[in-house]
Amino acid sequence: MDRLGPRPNLAVIREDVRATEAYAVPSAVGFVKLDAMENPFSLPEGLQQQLGERLGRQALNRYPLSDPRGFKERLGKAVGLPVGMQLMLGNGSDELIHLIIQACAKSGATVMAPAPSFVMYEMSARFDQCAYRGVALKDNFSLDTERMLQAIDEQKPAVVFIAYPNNPTGNLFDRAAIEAILRAAPGIVVLDEAYLPFAQDTWMPWLKRAPNLLVLRTLSKLGLAGIRLGYLAGDADWIEQFEKIRPPYNVNVLTLAAADLMLENMSIFDSQAASLRSERARLLSQLQATPGVRAFDSAANFVLFRVAQADAVFASLKQRGVLIKNVSMTHPLLAGCLRVTVGTTAENETFIKSLRASLSVGP
Numbered sequence: 623m624d625r626l627g628p629r630p631n632l633a634v635i636r637e638d639v640r641a642t643e644a645y646a647v648p649s650a651v652g653f654v655k656l657d658a659m660e661n662p663f664s665l666p667e668g669l670q671q672q673l674g675e676r677l678g679r680q681a682l683n684r685y686p687l688s689d690p691r692g693f694k695e696r697l698g699k700a701v702g703l704p705v706g707m708q709l710m711l712g713n714g715s716d717e718l719i720h721l722i723i724q725a726c727a728k729s730g731a732t733v734m735a736p737a738p739s740f741v742m743y744e745m746s747a748r749f750d751q752c753a754y755r756g757v758a759l760k761d762n763f764s765l766d767t768e769r770m771l772q773a774i775d776e777q778k779p780a781v782v783f784i785a786y787p788n789n790p791t792g793n794l795f796d797r798a799a800i801e802a803i804l805r806a807a808p809g810i811v812v813l814d815e816a817y818l819p820f821a822q823d824t825w826m827p828w829l830k831r832a833p834n835l836l837v838l839r840t841l842s843k844l845g846l847a848g849i850r851l852g853y854l855a856g857d858a859d860w861i862e863q864f865e866k867i868r869p870p871y872n873v874n875v876l877t878l879a880a881a882d883l884m885l886e887n888m889s890i891f892d893s894q895a896a897s898l899r900s901e902r903a904r905l906l907s908q909l910q911a912t913p914g915v916r917a918f919d920s921a922a923n924f925v926l927f928r929v930a931q932a933d934a935v936f937a938s939l940k941q942r943g944v945l946i947k948n949v950s951m952t953h954p955l956l957a958g959c960l961r962v963t964v965g966t967t968a969e970n971e972t973f974i975k976s977l978r979a980s981l982s983v984g985p
């Protein structure tokens with residue numbers, strides 16, 4: 623066969639893309655998996671049956687509804703969407719983060735967030751060729767309000783992302799500090815409430831007061847990471863603009879059907895979240911009672927903790943079959959820090975035992 627060239631001509635790919643490493647997701651087969659803030663519980667058997675039937679009835683030969691109004695109404699009711707506000711659906715909130723930035727990515731636009739925070743804000747900003755400014759948190763991981771307000775004044779960010787509670791630090795920022803940011807920001811302020819089921823604290827009612835506020839949420843941490851469904855709530859004028867660049871069939875029929883079933887069975891997910899909140903308290907106190915560990919309070923379904931030899935402890939845990947996340951090299955404020963997802967009682971106990979064994983090995 624006639625080959626038209628020696629190799630793919632990657633010179634057509636953007637230089638910044640070629641220089642980027644792909645987002646690495648390590649294989650977790652065979653591990654106690656406590657690295658990705660997943661809900662450790664599977665669906666009750668009755669619900670699995672119902673789900674199978676429900677999914678089987680979907681018209682897979684047809685494109686999904688591009689604007690599933692009925693579903694959005696049911697979702698809006700279930701999540702306390704204020705009257706007059708609109709919802710937009712995404713293939714996970716990751717897609718919505720991307721679409722918000724894409725819509726604002728004028729030449730010279732800046733995206734801002736506290737640092738450290740969720741990596742997708744920076745990745746999406748860079749992929750859309752926006753400037754990105756991470757404003758360092760204080761040593762205790764609280765918002766540095768003064769620095770944040772100064773950065774907003776200087777850089778006039780098109781979008782400010784605030785994860786509430788923050789990932790990977792797990793804390794809820796001071797509401798008065800966020801209010802000051804809402805007043806000062808010239809553009810959009812996104813409050814990312816991915817961990818709402820564990821924090822039980824929301825900005826949703828503020829949509830009526832703060833016209834530049836958008837509230838971002840996901841079903842992922844609640845127990846449905848696999849179906850990929852996120853939603854964005856805000857003023858209709860904003861949502862109308864973002865809808866123009868949303869791929870028309872970004873949320874598929876199986877996802878919508880599964881999400882509807884979830885809305886009908888919310889109490890199951892609520893009680894799973896409740897048991898994870900009490901597991902979190904147990905895990906935190908066990909970490910705090912472990913010599914050589916400094917564990918930080920968390921309003922999410924994970925706990926950040928600091929040890930003297932983060933790399934060695936992470937590797938030793940892995941060798942013992944426990945996979946957590948090593949964030950020690952991702953930001954200077956996170957030096958020595960590891961992040962563990964709250965799992966089942968048994969998983970958390972395995973983790974604590976393995977951690978204590980790993981710490982006693984020494985460097």
Ligand SMILES: *Cc1c(COP(=O)(O)O)cnc(C)c1O
Binds near residue numbers: 717789
């Ligand atoms: C996990 C996480 C998300 C991811 O949401 P998906 O809906 O799974 O894409 C968004 N924001 C924050 C802060 C997260 O930690």
